[in-house]
Amino acid sequence: MMFESLKKELKKRNINLSYQRLKILEYLAQNQCHPTVDQIYTDIQKSIPTLSKTTVYNTLKKLVEEGLVRVINIEDTESRYDINIEDHGHFKCENCGNIFDFSINMDSLVCNGLDNFRIFDRHVYFKGICPQCS
Amino acid sequence: MMFESLKKELKKRNINLSYQRLKILEYLAQNQCHPTVDQIYTDIQKSIPTLSKTTVYNTLKKLVEEGLVRVINIEDTESRYDINIEDHGHFKCENCGNIFDFSINMDSLVCNGLDNFRIFDRHVYFKGICPQCS
DNA sequence: TATTAAATTGTAATAATTACAAACTTGTAA
DNA sequence: TTACAAGTTTGTAATTATTACAATTTAATA
Ligand SMILES: [Mn+2]
Ligand SMILES: [Mn+2]
Ligand SMILES: [Zn+2]
Ligand SMILES: [Zn+2]
Numbered sequence: 001m002m003f004e005s006l007k008k009e010l011k012k013r014n015i016n017l018s019y020q021r022l023k024i025l026e027y028l029a030q031n032q033c034h035p036t037v038d039q040i041y042t043d044i045q046k047s048i049p050t051l052s053k054t055t056v057y058n059t060l061k062k063l064v065e066e067g068l069v070r071v072i073n074i075e076d077t078e079s080r081y082d083i084n085i086e087d088h089g090h091f092k093c094e095n096c097g098n099i100f101d102f103s104i105n106m107d108s109l110v111c112n113g114l115d116n117f118r119i120f121d122r123h124v125y126f127k128g129i130c131p132q133c134s
Numbered sequence: 135m136m137f138e139s140l141k142k143e144l145k146k147r148n149i150n151l152s153y154q155r156l157k158i159l160e161y162l163a164q165n166q167c168h169p170t171v172d173q174i175y176t177d178i179q180k181s182i183p184t185l186s187k188t189t190v191y192n193t194l195k196k197l198v199e200e201g202l203v204r205v206i207n208i209e210d211t212e213s214r215y216d217i218n219i220e221d222h223g224h225f226k227c228e229n230c231g232n233i234f235d236f237s238i239n240m241d242s243l244v245c246n247g248l249d250n251f252r253i254f255d256r257h258v259y260f261k262g263i264c265p266q267c268s
Numbered sequence: 269t270a271t272t273a274a275a276t277t278g279t280a281a282t283a284a285t286t287a288c289a290a291a292c293t294t295g296t297a298a
Numbered sequence: 299t300t301a302c303a304a305g306t307t308t309g310t311a312a313t314t315a316t317t318a319c320a321a322t323t324t325a326a327t328a
Contacts, residue, residue, distance in 0.1 A: 076210070126248070
């Protein structure tokens with residue numbers, strides 16, 4: 001199970017796995033549709049009625065800082081979260097709002113003007129209309 | 135001057151060029167550092183003291199809808215605006231916060247999983263540390 | 269000029285995120 | 299086990315970016 005490796009990553013970084021954090025990670029692993037904070041909060045709240053939205057924010061912030069989760073900012077209105085940190089692109093359908101993954105070969109991208117820039121993070125996203133909405 | 139072509143574009147789309155809109159376009163042309171709404175508003179207010187921030191929002195919204203200006207959402211905290219609508223990438227320095235342009239060849243990017251997706255917009259951005267901050 | 273439409277303005281409302289302090293939980297060492 | 303410190307969660311308040319809206323002003327048209 002992929003959770004074992006996640007747990008190891010957490011331990012390595014001295015983040016202990018509270019019940020809330022476990023549930024948030026489980027949720028992200030099971031819902032790789034790039035959910036918003038609100039979706040994560042609302043859904044997990046069903047099983048943890050005392051959950052605070054602040055905890056969701058705190059946990060996600062920590063996971064992002066540690067590089068275990070990635071934020072997707074395509075619209076200014078909503079941050080989305082992705083537990084898949086492999087290089088891949090995102091396609092946002094302007095009709096249904098869904099964000100789809102697609103595979104990219106980042107090394108194939110020819111770019112100039114970045115000599116002496118230290119790159120930590122690469123993002124590619126497209127916008128348009130998905131097949132279902134076409 | 136590039137403004138003549140911009141004016142034509144506006145006329146073509148039945149957007150008339152008010153004084154406020156002219157000043158906002160001029161500002162974007164002269165400040166291609168990807169300014170925020172607040173920067174645009176604060177600077178132009180010096181020459182138009184009655185300017186309303188709502189007007190800045192309205193104008194930018196319209197210009198983006200018409201494809202004359204592009205929004206950059208790298209951080210969830212700030213939308214930035216770019217009058218350069220040519221294909222190019224953005225590099226955000228995590229230290230100084232500046233956003234740098236770099237050239238890309240979008241056609242060189244190998245990607246899979248987008249059959250039957252209609253693509254309107256392609257964005258590429260990197261994050262890291264710029265040479266000055268290194 | 270008179271009428272209509274478009275644009276601007278200021279204020280109020282909305283919504284996402286962060287700050288903060290109190291309460292609770294966990295880990296550790298005597 | 300107990301006691302203390304450190305870490306975590308929670309709820310509320312504050313902050314901030316953006317949008318809604320109605321009144322006023324300006325521009326376009328006949
Ligand atoms: Mn993804
Ligand atoms: Mn640019
Ligand atoms: Zn769709
Ligand atoms: Zn820098």
